[in-house]
Amino acid sequence: MLDAATAPIRLALVAEDPLARGALSRALGDQAGELLLVASGTQAELESTQGEAPDVVLWDTGLRLPDADTRVEAPDLGAPVLALVADEAAGEVALTAGARGLLFRDVGPAPLSAALLAVARGLTVFDPALMEVRAAPRATTAGGTASPDTLTPREREVLALLAEGLSNKAIADRLSISEHTAKFHVNAVLAKLGVQRRTEAVVRAARMGLVTL
Structure with a gap:
């Protein structure tokens, strides 16, 4: 979370294609004062x-979807993720992977x-043409909450440490991450x-069989 309305956004840019990274870096460089890459x-x-x-991660998902048997995870950098997608199918993959927002790759x-x-x-941000992806049912348990499969591997590690009663600082130390990142995952x-x-969270996770008390 940003501390002041005027503070620049500390941005991490994730893209497998170096050409895409370069183009996005140049485009965002024109927004001086608001963004800090x-x-x-x-x-x-x-x-x-x-x-x-x-403060935020910009994730360019590329032009092609991964193979059907490949599980996709949003970048795990301790910050919410805005995904750039090529189409609705890619938007569904990115949203399931943990993205907080979806825009098309040709956004200005x-x-x-x-x-x-x-x-x-x-906040969450969706291109109007991707609102149907946002409204699509997500995998849920009988209680209406997220299913165990929606937890990323890092979140499962954090959950196990929560079950041990560890504080955010202790979790950060155990996983060799910053306290800010630990708080985000919690x-x-x-x-x-x-x-x-x-x-x-610990009680519910135990009932779901995610942790043992």
Whole structure:
């Protein structure tokens, strides 16, 4: 979460295609004062680099969908993700993977900048043509909350540490991530389990068979 309305957005740009990264970097560079590009690279490169978490992640999903048997995860950088997609099918994949917003890849710099600011502040942003993707039913449990499959591997690790009663700082130390990133993952776990408190998350997770008390 940003501390002040005038603070620039600390942005991480994730794209497998170096040409796409270059084009997006140039387009966003014109939005000086609102955006601060702090990291740019492939998903594997940025996820393997330890550092302070950005405020928002821009994820270019590319032109082609992955193979049907490949599970896709949104970039795990400790910040909400805005995905750029080629079509509705790619939007469905990105949303299931954990993206908080969806725009088409040909979006202009000004609306893209505005969308990044909104997602960084906890809002969701969808291109009007992708609203049907947003409204599509998500996999849920009988209780109406997210299914276990919607938790990312990192969120499962965080959930296990929550079950041990660890604080955000202790979780960060155990996983060698920043406290900011740990807090982001804890909040994501609470949201996906449909609870407000850490103890409620542990109890619900135990009932779902995700952790053992």
